[in-house]
Amino acid sequence: MSTDTPTAPESGAQVETHAFQADVQQVLQLVIHSLYSNKDIFLRELVSNASDACEKLRFEAIAAPALLADGGELTIDLLLDADARTLTIRDNGIGMSREELMQNLGTVAHSGTRRFLDSLAAGQRASGESIDAQLIGQFGVGFYSAFIVADRIDVTSRRAGHDDAWIWRSNGDGQFSLEAAPADTPRGTALRLHLREDAGDYLQDWKLRSLVRTYSDHVAFPIRMAAPAPKANDGEDGEDGEEAAAPALETVNQASALWTRSKSDLSDDDYKAFYKHVSHDFADPLAWTHNRVEGNQNFTSLLYLPAHAPFDFQAGRDERKGLKLYVKRVFIMDAAEQMLPAYLRFVRGVVDSDDLPLNVSRELLQESRQVERIKGALTKRVLDQLEKIARDEPEQYTTFWNAFGATLKEGVVEDGANRERVLKLLRFPTTRSASADERASLDDYIGRMTGLQDEIYYLTADGWNAARNHPKLEALKARGVEVILMHERIDDWMSGYLHEYAGKRLRNVAKGEIDLDKLGSAEDKAKQEETAKAAAPLVETLKTALGDRVKDVRVSNRLVDSAACLVLDEYEMSLQMQQLMKSLGQDAPASAPILEINPEHALLKRVAAAQDDDARVADYAALLFEQATLAEGGTLDDPAAFIARMNRLLVG
Numbered sequence: 269m270s271t272d273t274p275t276a277p278e279s280g281a282q283v284e285t286h287a288f289q290a291d292v293q294q295v296l297q298l299v300i301h302s303l304y305s306n307k308d309i310f311l312r313e314l315v316s317n318a319s320d321a322c323e324k325l326r327f328e329a330i331a332a333p334a335l336l337a338d339g340g341e342l343t344i345d346l347l348l349d350a351d352a353r354t355l356t357i358r359d360n361g362i363g364m365s366r367e368e369l370m371q372n373l374g375t376v377a378h379s380g381t382r383r384f385l386d387s388l389a390a391g392q393r394a395s396g397e398s399i400d401a402q403l404i405g406q407f408g409v410g411f412y413s414a415f416i417v418a419d420r421i422d423v424t425s426r427r428a429g430h431d432d433a434w435i436w437r438s439n440g441d442g443q444f445s446l447e448a449a450p451a452d453t454p455r456g457t458a459l460r461l462h463l464r465e466d467a468g469d470y471l472q473d474w475k476l477r478s479l480v481r482t483y484s485d486h487v488a489f490p491i492r493m494a495a496p497a498p499k500a501n502d503g504e505d506g507e508d509g510e511e512a513a514a515p516a517l518e519t520v521n522q523a524s525a526l527w528t529r530s531k532s533d534l535s536d537d538d539y540k541a542f543y544k545h546v547s548h549d550f551a552d553p554l555a556w557t558h559n560r561v562e563g564n565q566n567f568t569s570l571l572y573l574p575a576h577a578p579f580d581f582q583a584g585r586d587e588r589k590g591l592k593l594y595v596k597r598v599f600i601m602d603a604a605e606q607m608l609p610a611y612l613r614f615v616r617g618v619v620d621s622d623d624l625p626l627n628v629s630r631e632l633l634q635e636s637r638q639v640e641r642i643k644g645a646l647t648k649r650v651l652d653q654l655e656k657i658a659r660d661e662p663e664q665y666t667t668f669w670n671a672f673g674a675t676l677k678e679g680v681v682e683d684g685a686n687r688e689r690v691l692k693l694l695r696f697p698t699t700r701s702a703s704a705d706e707r708a709s710l711d712d713y714i715g716r717m718t719g720l721q722d723e724i725y726y727l728t729a730d731g732w733n734a735a736r737n738h739p740k741l742e743a744l745k746a747r748g749v750e751v752i753l754m755h756e757r758i759d760d761w762m763s764g765y766l767h768e769y770a771g772k773r774l775r776n777v778a779k780g781e782i783d784l785d786k787l788g789s790a791e792d793k794a795k796q797e798e799t800a801k802a803a804a805p806l807v808e809t810l811k812t813a814l815g816d817r818v819k820d821v822r823v824s825n826r827l828v829d830s831a832a833c834l835v836l837d838e839y840e841m842s843l844q845m846q847q848l849m850k851s852l853g854q855d856a857p858a859s860a861p862i863l864e865i866n867p868e869h870a871l872l873k874r875v876a877a878a879q880d881d882d883a884r885v886a887d888y889a890a891l892l893f894e895q896a897t898l899a900e901g902g903t904l905d906d907p908a909a910f911i912a913r914m915n916r917l918l919v920g
């Protein structure tokens with residue numbers, strides 16, 4: 269068997285020329301520019317493609333065993349020709365038909381690359397230099413990375429089960445050609461790279477071996493290279509080399525699926541390299557967990573936590589590719605959606621089941637009780653892992669939290685069964701934090717609760733400043749009571765599902781009444797009652813002035829420095845949520861809030877003094893209501909009227 273690609277067809281064979289889709293040219297330029305200093309990655313990408321091709325063939329052969337008939341073991345060969353300055357990466361995997369060559373290599377078919385392009389600003393697109401390698405790496409540049417080291421590429425391929433074979437050629441300048449390949453072309457794909465002047469390193473056998481060991485050792489198929497030739501018959505080869513014995517090939521990688529190997533055989537570097545293979549991330553993972561479960565379910569899982577979020581991560585709630593499902597070492601499909609709950613969609617890795625049928629379909633996965641059990645076990649693993657990091661490596665946990673904290677919060681809503689465990693993992697700033705980044709866990713908070721406090725207090729607001737300066741915190745702050753500040757978008761939604769943690773009730777101080785009696789002294793209570801009594805006429809005046817804009821007006825026990833605030837009943841939807849729903853064109857239950865006032869405040873004293881002047885009282889009342897709305901992060905129905913009113917009072 270020849271060790272190189274088949275020769276070009278005899279002259280006269282028809283060669284068609286096609287133009288690349290416009291975007292391909294851009295991708296090529298970007299890849300070549302941004303990865304120039306990172307050339308080595310091309311080999312990892314191409315070996316990865318070859319390995320995918322072998323996996324695809326093995327999968328298709330489950331239903332059609334004949335596809336495997338004409339070849340022995342599935343392998344990936346790296347063949348060097350120093351004289352011709354070529355490196356050939358050849359696999360006997362699934363191969364590509366003529367249409368597939370056109371589609372896969374001539375257009376930006378790969379959704380990751382597409383998204384990458386879409387995410388670049390037009391200016392950046394034009395000048396590839398400004399894109400950093402980290403960024404491009406998150407998308408997996410795949411085949412096009414070959415052009416970093418090659419100025420001409422010939423791809424010869426025969427699709428498994430097809431009689432015809434094709435050669436795709438391009439020098440990356442906007443066009444590619446297609447022609448028929450000789451009939452004896454073996455199954456699979458051979459990429460022959462004509463190396464650039466400055467890529468001569470890759471003609472060195474040791475260099476390739478070391479790259480394979482570093483990046484592709486874990487690839488499950490043998491990666492073979494020519495064994496060192498015996499010195500004896502040097503220079504004896506015939507001119508055309510036609511009868512020269514093909515050098516024997518030897519396997520240069522471990523060639524066993526990494527997750528099937530025992531933990532003790534694997535180094536951190538092995539795990540890290542495998543992570544890069546499955547995730548297309550350039551950076552190292554934050555942590556991993558590798559387990560084999562035996563019993564009535566038999567499966568192996570290797571799960572990774574990335575250290576940073578791909579930058580289009582949040583957008584991808586429904587597009588999840590993180591977890592690969594294997595059945596008895598055969599790759600079946602990307603199945604993160606079936607195997608992990610959505611709030612853990614940042615997890616990357618592999619699950620290999622011994623029990624699922626090889627021909628399992630997506631639909632079957634959805635209904636399978638076995639899958640349900642695996643999903644439960646994986647969820648537990650990830651939560652265990654996170655707990656461990658949170659406990660033992662707080663700095664690492666902060667890195668994790670910064671990347672995926674908001675995603676994890678979805679678990680409070682989504683995973684009722686594990687709610688307590690998810691809550692334990694959450695981190696929030698509190699009224700004791702100097703900045704939004706100074707966060708505490710609920711356990712930290714409970715540990716700091718004062719003797720009389722038996723509930724966990726939190727406040728939801730739109731933004732850190734709105735939260736930390738919120739009027740509703742005043743009385744609690746004055747009493748030295750710590751309050752958790754939930755200031756992110758998702759918090760308000762999540763807070764609907766916060767009921768209890770560690771046997772303690774979670775209380776939103778923005779809603780309902782809080783019983784400050786147990787936090788304060790008896791004198792406080794007496795004073796409060798006295799103030800309320802004295803302010804009764806003022807309360808009535810404001811109620812009349814505000815009409816149905818409020819459900820009620822009452823004297824507040826939460827305010828110290830502010831004049832007024834708005835309060836909702838405990839189970840009502842927050843003002844922010846109401847506004848959000850309205851902005852999405854949905855009907856929000858428009859519940860009028862309660863206006864709470866602080867009669868000790870100078871402004872309220874003025875209102876009391878102006879009781880006989882109806883017009884003035886009306887202005888004051890509206891202003892109090894509007895101020896309180898703004899403090900809540902709300903917007904005003906009629907801002908111009910608000911300004912006019914304020915000016916009247918300022919001037920008058």
Ligand SMILES: Nc1ncnc2c1ncn2[C@@H]1O[C@H](COP(=O)(O)OP(=O)(O)OP(=O)(O)O)[C@@H](O)[C@H]1O
Pocket residue numbers: 313317318321359361362363364372373378380407408409410411412457548
């Ligand atoms: N050796 C190969 N054998 C068969 N098909 C291949 C081979 N190399 C590439 N392809 C096909 O070309 C397509 C495009 O390859 P490319 O490497 O650009 O993207 P990808 O592999 O889909 O993405 P990624 O590298 O991010 O996984 C692949 O999806 C695959 O269908």
